Amino acid sequence: xxxxxxxxxxxxxxxxxxxxxxxxxxxxxxxxxxxxxxxxxxxxxxxxxxxxxxxxxxxxxxxxxxxxxxxxxxxxxxxxxxxxxxxxxxxxxxxxxxxxxxxxxxxxxxxxxxxx
Amino acid sequence: xxxxxxxxxxxxxxxxxxxxxxxxxxxxxxxxxxxxxxxxxxxxxxxxxxxxxxxxxxxxxxxxxxxxxxxxxxxxxxxxxxxxxxxxxxxxxxxxxxxxxxxxxxxxxx
Numbered sequence: 001x002x003x004x005x006x007x008x009x010x011x012x013x014x015x016x017x018x019x020x021x022x023x024x025x026x027x028x029x030x031x032x033x034x035x036x037x038x039x040x041x042x043x044x045x046x047x048x049x050x051x052x053x054x055x056x057x058x059x060x061x062x063x064x065x066x067x068x069x070x071x072x073x074x075x076x077x078x079x080x081x082x083x084x085x086x087x088x089x090x091x092x093x094x095x096x097x098x099x100x101x102x103x104x105x106x107x108x109x110x111x112x113x114x115x116x
Numbered sequence: 117x118x119x120x121x122x123x124x125x126x127x128x129x130x131x132x133x134x135x136x137x138x139x140x141x142x143x144x145x146x147x148x149x150x151x152x153x154x155x156x157x158x159x160x161x162x163x164x165x166x167x168x169x170x171x172x173x174x175x176x177x178x179x180x181x182x183x184x185x186x187x188x189x190x191x192x193x194x195x196x197x198x199x200x201x202x203x204x205x206x207x208x209x210x211x212x213x214x215x216x217x218x219x220x221x222x223x224x225x226x
Contacts (some may be wrong), residue, residue: 026194037217043205044219045159091159101147101211103172 002027003109004094011115013082020105021077021110023092031097034075039089047055048090051075053090053097082114118142120218122208125145126223132197139208147211148191150168150183153178153220154204162206165191198225 001025013019018059019036025034036048059066063080079086089109096102121140131137136137141148150162163173163183170183180196190209203225208218 008117013174043222045217047215047217050214095215101150101166101171103143103164103174104151104159104215105161106159108158 001095002032002105003028004092004105005094006090006092006110006111009108010039010111010113012115014115015084016081018078018080019082019112020112021079021090023075023077023093023107023114025073025075025092025094027094027096029096029098033095033097035093035095036075036077037091037093037106039091039109041088045091048077057092079112081082082112084114084116087114091094118185118216120208120210120216122206122218122221123220126222126224127217128226129198129223131200135195135198135202135209135223137193137195137206137223139193139210139218140189141191141208141210142212142216143189145210145216147171148183148185149205149209149211150193151209151217152204153207154201159207162193189222195223198223 005024007016027098034051038046065078067076089111091109092107093104095104123138148165151158151159161174162172163177182194185191205222206219207218
């Protein structure tokens with residue numbers, strides 16, 4: 001069975017602080033994909049990143065960075081120099097890789113509030 | 117950029133009424149999905165659809181739900197007799213290599 005755990009329900013920071021959102025996953029598959037989505041107050045799901053299980057290289061995109069560690073089954077997301085516009089719910093998700101088109105399993109989400 | 121479109125963006129209905137949520141997936145995509153998000157909760161998988169039939173469904177997707185792709189473009193989710201607990205945001209998604217979500221349809225059951 002697939003499971004994603006985001007232990008942090010809510011995080012509140014002050015603008016310009018760095019913040020890390022944790023994600024721990026469980027799967028028996030050797031091939032899988034990990035995702036992060038942002039859900040702003042308007043409600044849509046905004047895709048941020050996809051990572052496959054064979055690529056443990058960390059990724060940086062502007063102020064966003066992701067740390068994938070298979071040894072600890074974690075895929076953490078860091079926002080550097082946070083801004084008020086980063087306020088949103090962030091979801092980590094997992095998909096099996098062996099079966100094309102398989103479902104996404106989402107974590108519970110982390111509500112990030114960035115205060116001015 | 118290609119996009120998945122959903123209608124309506126918001127629907128209010130009375131308990132017991134039938135509701136149809138519509139989605140236009142990206143044209144060359146092969147897999148289609150419905151996900152549900154009850155307010156304040158996580159996004160949950162409902163059903164996937166491939167080659168004109170359901171390929172996988174969750175335990176949430178019971179007999180009151182149905183999906184179809186009637187005309188080769190629209191992908192619909194029908195809820196036969198709505199209950200209060202069906203109030204949620206419903207997301208359509210389509211996939212061929214990359215997964216794209218629509219903006220969601222908010223259903224409110226009174």
